[in-house]
Amino acid sequence: MIIKKALRLGQRMCLPGSSQLFPSLVVADVDLDAAVAIALPALTPFPVPPEGVHALIWVHGVPVGEMTVAGDPGQLLPELPVLAQESAAAAVHEHMLQHGPEGSAVPPETRSPCVAEDLWRARVDGSLLTVAICTRDRPADLERCLAAVDGLTIGVAEVLVVDNAPSDDRTEEVAQHHSRARYVQEPRRGVGWARNRALLEARTPLIAFIDDDVLVEPRWAETLLMAFNAHPDTSVITGMVAPAELSTRAQVVFEATGGFGRGYQHRRLQAASTSPKDTAAAVYHIGAMGTGANMAFRRDRLIAVGGFDPALGPGTPTSGGEDQEALCRLLTCGDLIVYEPAAVVRHRHRRTMAELRGQRRSDGAGSASLLVGAGRNLGRAHHRRRIAVAARWWAKSTAWTVASSLLRPSARPMSLVTANARGWTSALARRSYRQAVDQARREACAYPELPVLTTAP
Incomplete structure (x- = not known):
């Protein structure tokens, strides 16, 4: 064995x-x-x-x-x-x-709350938290997701199901079968619009975003709330994303090459200052702090910095990056991000290699659009510094992934490496972010009666 x-x-x-x-x-x-x-x-x-x-x-x-x-x-x-x-x-x-108890090696003020500690649990108030699920045309995934939310150990204020530019009414039908869920239709295409709509629809100081293809652990909401209590200086708590299944080769390959996992150690990330040099150094580590499939914010703070960029993410030519861009913007403003591995959700990875290649291409397109396109929104000095740091990271990362693919092609297929590279080059050549900005403007003009956050073009 x-x-x-x-x-x-x-x-x-x-x-x-x-x-x-x-x-x-x-x-x-x-x-x-x-x-x-x-x-x-x-x-x-x-x-x-x-x-x-x-x-x-x-x-x-x-x-x-x-x-x-x-x-x-x-x-x-x-x-x-x-x-x-x-x-x-x-x-x-x-x-x-x-x-451990008082007297352990770690000072109480820097400990991450353990769900077994009655002291932290007594301070948890589920009415402070809204759970937001942004979805489009995936009713089976949504049904499983909502069923898991129904099993949370504490009640939350509300579960928002934001249906982004749906092609039919299946999502609404699923939401109606869950008493905790409130259905909201967001007709403007792009997950950034859907996330921002959730920010505006919620009425609680805290909002947690999960993807429709995840299953929350029963203590997930409880743990997030304890983490916010333990870290009153943070704007964001991200959590662990573990695999829900590893039934197919594609799912095993994805998890074996990193998946969405960010490890088991509690982490804090904050720039030393808001200078371009210090924020670029902090942003270099943003990928280790979590993913949009499992992240929670102080709602007023995220609204104050403009919410999510509607020109990034699925449903736009950029295909991704809206979650990381929001974290980057908060870091640039001096905010603290905390990764809490005890807040666990399970993700259903892509089942086929074709789907996984598509995801890798979208990852590349989103990263390129975030860096070269949306990065300009932070100002020239921040953008130039970030480009320099990212170029070094990209060169090292590409060299490592190509080498590992050549050495172990079955574990890291070259087709996934090239798919990611095609996403990068396609996004840069086609100026995908510029196209996405134009799309966001058209969507905003088509629905002038709907609310808009300040990041909208």
């Missing part, structure tokens, strides 16, 4: 003694407190029998690590708690230091 700890991307999810990835895996949770392992139901039928288990390891309701184990899943599950205890011993020790 071989245990593969997820420490470096090159070691993740490979068959024992091979550079080949597992064709499919069962996803499971291991609760070390209860000493049990539970397999998550697969959302997609397994095209081939799974050859192992990928497990998220929990202590006190907080994820502390992960492991991939080869073998028959049915036989492995009873053994996983013991294996996880051995595999995650160092992480468990670190967790106890971070979340």
Whole structure:
């Protein structure tokens, strides 16, 4: 029996003694407190029998690590708690230091709230939080997402379902079957419009955005609220995005090459000053702070800096970047971003390699549009400094991904590397951000009666 700890991307999810990835895996949770392992139901039928288990390891309701184990899943599950205890011993020790009683190595003011701490739980007020789900024509995903939200351990003020330029009424029908959900139609194309509409529709001081293809963990909202209480100086809390399933090769490839995971360590990111040099240095690390599939804001603060750019994101020629751009803008203004790994959602990764290549191309287009296009909105000095930093990062990142693809083509297919590069070059050659700005202006003119935030063209 071989245990593969997820420490470096090159070691993740490979068959024992091979550079080949597992064709499919069962996803499971291991609760070390209860000493049990539970397999998550697969959302997609397994095209081939799974050859192992990928497990998220929990202590006190907080994820502390992960492991991939080869073998028959049915036989492995009873053994996983013991294996996880051995595999995650160092992480468990670190967790106890971070979340332990007074006198532990970490000062109370810098600890991340643990969901087992009654002190933090007593201060949680669900009426302060709105959950926003921006969606378009994915009723099956939305149904699963809302069902998971219904299972939260605390009630929230409201669940907003923002339907972006829908082609039919299926999304509205799904929302009507969930008593917590309020349906809002946003006819202007682009997820930036939908996110901004949610900001304006909400009436609470905090708003959490999740994608329609995620499943929230029961304590997700509770943990976000505890994190905001623990960090009153932050404008943004981002959380962990773990895989909901690893049934297909594409899903395993995506997770093995990084996925949406940002690790198990609590992090804070803030520029040393609002100078172009310091903000560019901070923005260099923005990718490690989370993704738009799981992020929460102080609503008034995000509105004050202009909300989301409607020329970025799915539904526009740029295909992405609206979430990262909002974080970049807040960093440039001197705001603090906190990554809280205990706030967990599960993401349904793209099921086919064709879908994954499309996602990689969209990622490239969104990154290029964010950097070269939307970056100009921050001013010439900030833009030039950011271009210089990003150019160095892009050169290093491209060299590393190409080299790793050549060395381990099955784990990091070259087709994904080239798809991302095509997204970058296409966005730059076609001036996708400029096209998206023109689209946003047309959308604004077509619906003059609808509210607009200041980032709108």
